Amino acid sequence: MKSASRVIDAIHFLRDHPGASLGEIADVLRVHKSSASRLMRTIEQQGWAARDEAGLTYHMGPTLISIGRAAVDQFLRSDRLLPILESLRDISGESVHLALFDHYEMLHVMRVDSPDVIRVSCPVGTWDPLHCTALGKAFLASLPDEERRRLVLGLKPERRTPNTITDRKVLLAELEATHARGYAIDREEGRVGVRCIALALVDAQGRSVGAISITGPAFRWTQRAMDRVIDDILAAADRGMRAAGYAGLTPRRAARSRV
Amino acid sequence: MKSASRVIDAIHFLRDHPGASLGEIADVLRVHKSSASRLMRTIEQQGWAARDEAGLTYHMGPTLISIGRAAVDQFLRSDRLLPILESLRDISGESVHLALFDHYEMLHVMRVDSPDVIRVSCPVGTWDPLHCTALGKAFLASLPDEERRRLVLGLKPERRTPNTITDRKVLLAELEATHARGYAIDREEGRVGVRCIALALVDAQGRSVGAISITGPAFRWTQRAMDRVIDDILAAADRGMRAAGYAGLTPRRAARSRV
DNA sequence: CAACGCCGTTGCGATTCTTGCAATACCGGA
DNA sequence: TCCGGTATTGCAAGAATCGCAACGGCGTTG
Secondary structure, three states, X not given: OHHHHHHHHHHHHHXXXXXXXXXXXXXXXXXXXXXXXXXXXXHHHOOOEEEOOOXXXXXXXXXXHHHHHHHHHHHHHOOOOHHHHHHHHHHHOOEEEEEEEEOOEEEEEEEEOXXXXXXXXXXXXXEEOOOOOHHHHHHHHHOXXXXXXXXXXXXXXXXXXXXXXXXXXHHHHHHHHHHHHOOEEEEOOOOOOEEEXXXXXXXXXXXEEEEEEEEEEOOOOOHHHHHHHHHHHHHHHHHHHHHOOEOOOOHHHHHHHOO | OHHHXXXXXXXXXXXXXXXXXXXXXXXXHXXXXXXXXXXXXXXXXXXXXXXXXXXXXXEEOOHHHHHHHHXXXXXXXXXXXXXXHHHHHHHHOOEEEEEEEEOOEEEEEEXXXXXXXXXXXXXXXXXXXXXOOHHHHHHHHHOOHHHHHHHHHHOOOOOOOOOOOOOHHHHHHHHHHHHHHOOEEEEOOOOOOEEEEEEEEEEOOOOEEEEEEEEEEOOOOOHHHHHHHHXXXXXXXXXXXXXXXXXXXXXXXXXXXXX
C-alpha cells in the first residue's frame, strides 16, 4: 500500500515544513514532480492542503482542523487509556490525570481520583501551563530537541509559587534532566502543597501527544513515597501504553523500570 | 488520483462514524473488503487510525491530534484571511474577529481593531460560548441539521445578560432564522452594550471551520448602522472567502448580497 | 530583446501497484 | 463440532499510476 502512505507522508511533511514547494515534496516522497503535482492537486481538492495565491507553496488545509477536533473527541471516548490511569492510581494511591498538548498548554481530558479523603484533582476541560507542571515538563522533555527549544523559547514562564522555574535556560536544563530521568517531577512549582510526577504519552510513530501525571499533596506524596513506587509505576505505564497502542516508555526509561 | 482520495475518504468516514467496522469502510469506499483491509492496515501503521483490542472497530488515531494542532497553527500564520478582516473593518468601521470552533466554544484567533477610540476588542486566545455570541450562532447555523441539534442539545445556555437565549428550543429557532437570514446577530446577548453580526467560515468542502464577527458598541453599531452596510459586507466577505479558498457565502446569502 | 533557467502542468506508453477473487484463519455461539 | 460471522493472505488480471518528455508561464540574464 504505497500510495496510501504517500498521502500521509505528504501531510506530515507539510506539517513540519509549511510553505513547501512542489519540488521539495516530490523530493521527499521520492517521486517525479509530475506525480507530486497530481497527488497534491487531489489532496488540495479534498481540503487537506492549500496553496498561496501564486500556487507555488503548500500549507495544511483548513479541513484538517476539524479532523483534529474529531480525533480529540474520539481519543477521549476511547476506553483504552482508562485502565492505565486506574493502575497508576492503585499503585500510588494518588489521583492520576491525563492531559493533551493543546494551544501551548496542557488540556486536562481524563481523571481518576485518589481514594483518600485528602486528594488533589483538576477538573477535566481546564488548562495548565507547560513550564510549571509535571505534565507540561514531561511533554516538553519528550519532544525532539529542536521542537522543544522552539516551544520553550516561545513561552513566558510566569511565577506561580516560590519554586516555579521562571528562567528559560534553567527550564531547558531541567527538561534535559527530565529526559534522562525518564519522568518529570513537579516540586510545588505550579501550586503550593501539590507535587506530581508525570510520564509523556507518545504514539506508535514517536509523536508526543500528551502526558499522564500522578498528583498528590506534598506532605504525603514525598520524594520517598515516589521512590517507593516509581519502578512499579514505570513498569505499569510501559505495559499499559503498549497495550493501548502507544510507544510505551523510551529505552532509557524502560531500562530504569527493569531495575 | 483515486487511491489518494480513498485515504482521505476513509479518515472522513472514521470521523463521522467512529467505531466503524472493516465491512462498513469497504462499503463506503466501494472497494473489496480485502482492499479495505490492506488500506486500513497502512493507515493504522501511520498512526492515523486505531483499532479496539479485538481489532474489529476502527477509530481515528492519536497522530491526527497533532495534525490538527499544526493545521490550526498554519491557519493562523496564513495571511490570506487578514485581508478579509481588514475589508470588513473598513466597510463597517468596527472591530472584526475571527474565531474557530474548538472544544465546544469559539476560540478567538485573529483580530482587526476598529480605528475609533471607542471600540470593542476580544483578546486572541480567549474562548466565547456558542449560544450567546454571533460567532457561535453563525457557526452553529452553518452546520448540517443533525450536527447542529446534537451540539445545541449538548450545551448549557447559561444567562449572561437579560437578552441571552437560555432555552434550547428558542435557540434552535433562532439558528433557523440565522440560516435563512445568512448572517448571525448578537443583540447584547453575551455582553451588555455590545452588538455583533457574524458570518460562518466554511471550507471548500462545505465543512464549517469557524466564523468572522463584526463587533461594536450598541449605541453606535445599531440595526440601522448594520442595515446600511450589510450588503457591502456580504459581498466583500463572499469575495474574500472565495479568494482565500473557502466556500464563500451560501447561495441564499449570496442572493441577498446581490440586492 | 531574446535566450536561459526555473517552476508547475499535461499527454502518453510502459510498468508498477492495486484490485477482486477464492481460500484461509480466527472467534464465538449453537 | 460445525456454522455464521468476522479479518487476512496468495495470486493472476487489470487498471491506475508513474516517469518521461514536451509545453507554457515567469523572472532574470546576457
